[in-house]
Amino acid sequence: MGGNPEIALGPAFAKLWLAGTASALGVGLATVATPLLIASRTSNPLVVSAAQAVAWLPWLLFALPGGVLVDRVDRRRLMIWIDWARVALMAVLAAAITAGHAGVALIYTVLFLVNTGEIVFRSAGQAIIPAVVPRAGLERANGWLVGGVTVMQNMIAGPLGAALFVAAASIPYWGNSLTYAVSAILITAIAGTYRATPQVRTSAAADPGGLRAVWSEMAEGFRWLMRQRLLRAMAVLIGLLNVTLTAALAVLVLLTKERLHLGSVGYGALFTAMAVGSILGSAIGDRLVRTVTASWTIRIGLLVEAAFHLVLATSLNSYVVGTAFFAFGVHGALWNIVANSLRQRLTPPEMFGRVGSTNLFLAAGGNCVGALLGGLIAGHFGLTATYWVAFVVAVGVAVTTWPVFNRAAVTQAYATEAADYAEHEAALADR
Numbered sequence: 001m002g003g004n005p006e007i008a009l010g011p012a013f014a015k016l017w018l019a020g021t022a023s024a025l026g027v028g029l030a031t032v033a034t035p036l037l038i039a040s041r042t043s044n045p046l047v048v049s050a051a052q053a054v055a056w057l058p059w060l061l062f063a064l065p066g067g068v069l070v071d072r073v074d075r076r077r078l079m080i081w082i083d084w085a086r087v088a089l090m091a092v093l094a095a096a097i098t099a100g101h102a103g104v105a106l107i108y109t110v111l112f113l114v115n116t117g118e119i120v121f122r123s124a125g126q127a128i129i130p131a132v133v134p135r136a137g138l139e140r141a142n143g144w145l146v147g148g149v150t151v152m153q154n155m156i157a158g159p160l161g162a163a164l165f166v167a168a169a170s171i172p173y174w175g176n177s178l179t180y181a182v183s184a185i186l187i188t189a190i191a192g193t194y195r196a197t198p199q200v201r202t203s204a205a206a207d208p209g210g211l212r213a214v215w216s217e218m219a220e221g222f223r224w225l226m227r228q229r230l231l232r233a234m235a236v237l238i239g240l241l242n243v244t245l246t247a248a249l250a251v252l253v254l255l256t257k258e259r260l261h262l263g264s265v266g267y268g269a270l271f272t273a274m275a276v277g278s279i280l281g282s283a284i285g286d287r288l289v290r291t292v293t294a295s296w297t298i299r300i301g302l303l304v305e306a307a308f309h310l311v312l313a314t315s316l317n318s319y320v321v322g323t324a325f326f327a328f329g330v331h332g333a334l335w336n337i338v339a340n341s342l343r344q345r346l347t348p349p350e351m352f353g354r355v356g357s358t359n360l361f362l363a364a365g366g367n368c369v370g371a372l373l374g375g376l377i378a379g380h381f382g383l384t385a386t387y388w389v390a391f392v393v394a395v396g397v398a399v400t401t402w403p404v405f406n407r408a409a410v411t412q413a414y415a416t417e418a419a420d421y422a423e424h425e426a427a428l429a430d431r
Contacts, residue, residue, distance in 0.1 A: 012190050015189050019182070019183040022183050023183045026175055026180060028160075031161070032158055033162075037097070041107075054111050059368075060368065064361055066353070066357050068214050068217045069120060070124045071127075076187060076194040080187050083121070084181075087184065089113055089114055090177035091177045094170045122360065127194075130345075130349070131192075131349075132190070146285070146333050155279075196353070220354070224348075224354075225358050230410065231347075235358065237401050238335075242367050242370060244389065245370065247370040247389075253267055256270065273325040277329025281331070281334045282333045293407055296407070297335075298405045302397065305331065307327075309390035313388045
């Protein structure tokens with residue numbers, strides 16, 4: 001998705017990118033089809049909405065132990081096994097739908113298991129990237145990944161998934177099973193071993209299979225993240241901003257109907273605008289970050305976040321709101337590029353899984369809280385109150401973290417990373 005053509009990402013990354021985009025298409029198909037499928041089985045709103053809780057619960061339960069697993073085994077092999085397991089799960093669900101025996105309990109079970117695999121798969125995928133691309137190409141690689149997922153999952157899968165569901169309810173799930181198989185085959189074609197290098201063993205090494213060891217390794221990853229000022233600030237603020245963003249989006253359908261007077265097409269168009277912005281951000285991301293620096297990319301993003309909620313709280317013009325969604329899409333892509341690249345640059349290879357999964361845990365926690373908070377605030381204080389609260393929180397986060405992301409601190413972090421990487425490569429050469 002754009003970038004510096006001088007930085008070649010290589011065939012291994014190409015296979016990893018194709019695997020990710022294929023999976024994103026399948027996930028998008030199933031994501032669109034699942035609410036329609038459950039709604040065709042029951043009219044109970046609690047049963048329908050519970051699907052979201054079932055989808056998010058694994059992120060809270062398994063994100064942290066999943067990171068331990070990623071740091072213990074060959075990450076490439078782990079991704080392959082997860083993909084084939086998801087092929088089987090989706091095929092079972094698709095076959096049950098075809099046969100007319102897919103009850104809500106089976107749908108929930110498959111949704112829970114597939115999302116459990118997604119947590120570990122995503123953590124392992126992020127941990128592999130620094131091993132398959134040059135260090136100077138991390139921003140470009142992450143831009144390609146964000147762009148591929150956005151196009152497939154948010155642009156193509158939405159209308160395609162709905163159309164396929166109308167043709168036959170099982171087709172989106174057969175399609176998802178097929179895309180997982182494609183992903184597994186592509187990752188299998190990546191040569192090499194991607195096991196974390198155990199440079200310094202912890203006390204957990206004495207009992208690697210015990211529950212105490214798992215807790216110890218999770219705590220080690222959490223403590224390391226909390227000691228890194230930049231990464232700690234990024235993780236915490238993303239968790240907080242996810243609360244307000246999810247709260248805002250949870251009642252967006254009411255805002256578009258009551259204040260903007262848009263129908264379902266207009267509601268969907270807002271997310272299309274966001275997806276287009278995300279694609280643009282992915283395409284120009286690495287060049288823009290180099291031009292304005294990672295420091296100002298983060299700081300400007302904080303301002304965009306606050307402005308987004310302010311527009312939703314005050315504007316009655318659908319075009320202004322659509323522009324805000326487009327700008328937010330650009331900002332979201334840039335933030336993903338910077339946040340993922342910083343974490344990959346600064347985290348020791350043997351802790352990629354645990355540090356990445358801690359970020360996923362904090363982000364998922366914010367999503368869960370926000371999903372409940374949006375409706376509660378709107379119900380008690382009015383629809384726009386949700387967006388005013390989000391605006392105030394975004395401004396508070398921006399003011400609090402602005403000094404953390406100063407240019408000197410970010411530059412020093414990159415310099416420290418470069419020195420640590422050179423020392424690590426020298427140590428490997430001396431073996």
